[in-house]
Amino acid sequence: DTAVSQTPKYLVTQMGNDKSIKCEQNLGHDTMYWYKQDSKKFLKIMFSYNNKELIINETVPNRFSPKSPDKAHLNLHINSLELGDSAVYFCASSQLDRGYVVGELFFGEGSRLTVL
Amino acid sequence: AQTVTQSQPEMSVQEAETVTLSCTYDTSESDYYLFWYKQPPSRQMILVIRQEAYKQQNATENRFSVNFQKAAKSFSLKISDSQLGDAAMYFCAYRRRRGAQGGSEKLVFGKGTKLTVNP
Numbered sequence: 001d002t003a004v005s006q007t008p009k010y011l012v013t014q015m016g017n018d019k020s021i022k023c024e025q026n027l028g029h030d031t032m033y034w035y036k037q038d039s040k041k042f043l044k045i046m047f048s049y050n051n052k053e054l055i056i057n058e059t060v061p062n063r064f065s066p067k068s069p070d071k072a073h074l075n076l077h078i079n080s081l082e083l084g085d086s087a088v089y090f091c092a093s094s095q096l097d098r099g100y101v102v103g104e105l106f107f108g109e110g111s112r113l114t115v116l
Numbered sequence: 117a118q119t120v121t122q123s124q125p126e127m128s129v130q131e132a133e134t135v136t137l138s139c140t141y142d143t144s145e146s147d148y149y150l151f152w153y154k155q156p157p158s159r160q161m162i163l164v165i166r167q168e169a170y171k172q173q174n175a176t177e178n179r180f181s182v183n184f185q186k187a188a189k190s191f192s193l194k195i196s197d198s199q200l201g202d203a204a205m206y207f208c209a210y211r212r213r214r215g216a217q218g219g220s221e222k223l224v225f226g227k228g229t230k231l232t233v234n235p
C-alpha cells in the first residue's frame with residue numbers, strides 16, 4: 001500500500017509538448033512538495049502546498065504549474081517542454097502541527113522525464 | 117539561506133567495515149531537524165536517520181548512527197558493519213521546524229555522497 005505514489009514513473013516526450021505528472025498520498029498529510037533531481041543528482045525544491053494553498057514557489061519557469069485539487073493530491077503540469085527539463089521529479093509529503101514541522105518528508109518513487 | 121555541504125562526492129568501504137560520511141550545514145536557527153536519506157539505484161528516497169536539534173543525544177538506527185555537533189554545525193553519518201545493500205547515494209538534509217509564515221518548510225539537501233561497498 002504505497003504511501004506517496006506518482007504517475008507516470010517514466011515519461012519520454014518531444015520538445016515543445018505539454019505533459020503532466022500526478023501525485024497522491026494516503027498518509028493524511030497536509031503538505032505536499034515537488035522536488036527536481038538533475039543529472040548530477042542534486043535535489044532542489046520547486047513547489048510546496050499546504051492544505052491546497054501554495055506556500056513555496058522557488059524560481060521556477062512559468063511553464064511549470066502545480067495544481068492541488070485537495071490535500072491528498074498535487075499534480076505538476078509542464079508546458080512547452082525543453083531539453084533542460086529532463087530530470088527526475090519527486091513528489092513528497094509531510095505533516096505540520098500548528099505551523100511546526102513534524103518529522104521527515106515521505107517521498108514518492110520519482111518520475112523520470114526525458115525530453116528529446 | 118540555509119545550506120548543506122557534503123564534502124565527499126564519493127566514498128568506498130569494504131564489506132563489514134565502518135565508514136563515516138561528512139556533512140556540515142549553515143543556519144542561524146536553533147530549532148531544526150537534520151536527516152540522512154539514502155537513494156539506491158532504484159532511485160527511491162529512503163530515510164536513514166533523523167536528528168532533532170534540541171536533542172543532545174546522537175540518533176542511532178541499528179547499524180547507522182550520527183555524530184551531531186550543534187556548535188560546529190556538523191552532522192556525520194557512521195555506517196557500521198557495511199553491507200552490499202548499503203551502496204547508494206547518501207544525502208544529508210536540513211529542515212527548519214517552523215516556516216516564516218508558520219507554514220510549509222522545505223527540506224534543503226546537500227549534493228550527496230556516492231557510497232560504494234566492496235565485497
